[in-house]
Amino acid sequence: MAEDSPLDGILPETESDSNCDDAIDWWSILSDKTFLENPYSELRRLQAKGPVHFDRKNGIYFVLGHKAFARVSKSSAMGRDTRNWTGGWNSEDYRQHDPVGYMLFSEFQPQMINSDGEEHKRMRKVYEPAFRAQAMSRLEPLIADQASRLLAAMPDKGEIDFIEAFAAPLPLRVLCELFDIPESLDDTISRWSASLIRIGDILMTPEQKSEAMEALAEFKDFLRQQIKERENNNEDNLMGLAIQAQKNGTLDEEETLTNLVSMLVAGHETTVTLIGNGMLLLLSNPDELARLRSDPGLTRTAIEEFLRMEPGGNMILRVAREDFDVEGVTIPKGAPVIGLIGAINRDPGRFENADALDIARPANAQFTFGGGAHFCIGAPLARLEAQIAFSRFLEKYPQIELAGEPEWRLDRMNARGLGRLPVKVKAAA
Incomplete structure (x- = not known):
């Protein structure tokens, strides 16, 4: 168990008829540095137990099973409102045990990802128009322009850090353009995002919780001022949708601010990891890279395979809204359920040659973006950004190879992404 786990000592011990192996120290395994660098052999071992x-x-x-998680993620008996977690952060015991964590979760609670039923539908409906096919088609030129700007600043020949030079700045700039946030604030938004993406991670230290509280307060203050300055602009973007929803009473102020913060943070990190992890997969599988170069029409299915093989999130949480049976296991009301996506996406019972990269894999039912009512609202944008990013990068650089060992982020357990990816590139003559 991690030393500063928000779960340590506050969750009740309960009896269950499930597959319970007391020899498995789950949090020690999941937080181990070796596991965080490469979790897949250990996940397969655990998956084989059930x-x-x-x-x-x-x-x-x-x-850990694909079939089981499909049932969990799509059932109305399973939700995302963590206030329903028996013995969780919303309990008096937790408030006494970790007052800073309690305040942090309370401040981050009023948003669609942490709500269920009609409350969830009400909030999600506000933002859905921004992610429909017609809206995505309007964004293609913006994304392509930002990708071209970044590529123009890169050398024709030499070594780059793919994360720093391309994978990280592209999604941030696209999101800030969507919200009409000036480029001068990119570093500030990135700093806030880095602090807030840790929320809920058991590796989060007390200092990081305090930093996240400060970042959340600053982010909300910034957005509150933006809304005040732009409330009469009648904008056709995410900020405009939020302002209109607050004006007509669909969202209150805290819901407006917290949803905007969450979309900016998740929208940035999710796409950074998709682009970065995807590039590492291609560089580690040169035959598949050559295949993609020879047939760019495979880019869409390649993106799905990147999502399956190296998901940017290690875990997806659900909380039982009522007693629920799955694979012979009874999960009681109020119990937390964590899907280990690295195992689910590589379940050999669902995927042939599950550990092999196949950029043309058909019917790729990966769960990186979740499933059911809480399927990631920004998934269409992340996919579009990744498609344009890979198309433009491979077009500019016909020669790409690893220039050193990639460095995984080992300071957080929930998210899986690269801190550094050294790449040697050479542009066309």
């Missing part, structure tokens, strides 16, 4: 496991020490159910 698709659903109960961690008696912490009262948590872990799902």
Whole structure:
């Protein structure tokens, strides 16, 4: 168990008829540095013991099977409102145990990802128009322009850090353009995002919780001022949708601010990891890279395979809204359920040659963006950005190879992404 786990000592020990192996120290495994660098062999070992496991020490159910998680993610009996978590952050015990964590979760609660049922539908409906096909087609020139600007600043020949030079700045600049946030604030937004992406991670230290509280307050103050200055602009963008929803009473102020913060943070990090992890997969599989170069029409299916093979998130949380049976396991109301996406996406019972990269893999039912009512609202944007990013980068550089060891981020458990990816490039003559 991690030393500063928000779950440590506050979740009730409960009996269950599930596959309960008390010899498995789940949090020690999942937070181990070796596991964070390459989790897949260990996940396969755990998966072989069964698709659903109960961690008696912490009262948590872990799902590793594709079929099981499909049921969990799509069932109305499973939700995302963590206030319903028995013994979780919303309890008096937790408030006494970790007052800063309690304040942080409370401040970050009023948003669609943390709500269920009609409350969730009300909030999600506000932003759905911004991610429909017609809206995405209007964004293509903007994304392509930002990609071209970044590529123009890169050398024709030499070594670059792919994350720093391309994978990280592209999604940030696209999101800031969507919100009409000036480029001069990119570093500030990036700093806030880096602090807030840790929320809910058991590796989060007390200092990082305090930093996240400060970042959340600053981010909300910034957005509150933006809304005040732009409330009469009648903008046709995400900020405009939020302002209109607050004006007509669909969202209150805290819901407006927290949803905007969440979309900016998640929208940035999700796409950075997709582009970065995808490039590493291609460089590690030169035959598939050559295949993609010879047939750029495979870019869409390649993106789905990147999502399956190297998901940017290690875990997806659900909380049982009522007793729920899956794979012979009864999950009681109020229990937390964590889907281990690295195992689910490589389940050999669902995917042939599950550990092999196949950029033309058909019917790629990966769960990186979740499923059911809480399927990631920004998935169309992340996919579009990745498609344009890979198309433009491979077009400029016909020669690409690894220039050193990639460095995984090992300071957080929930998110899986590269801190550095050294690449040697050579542009066309």
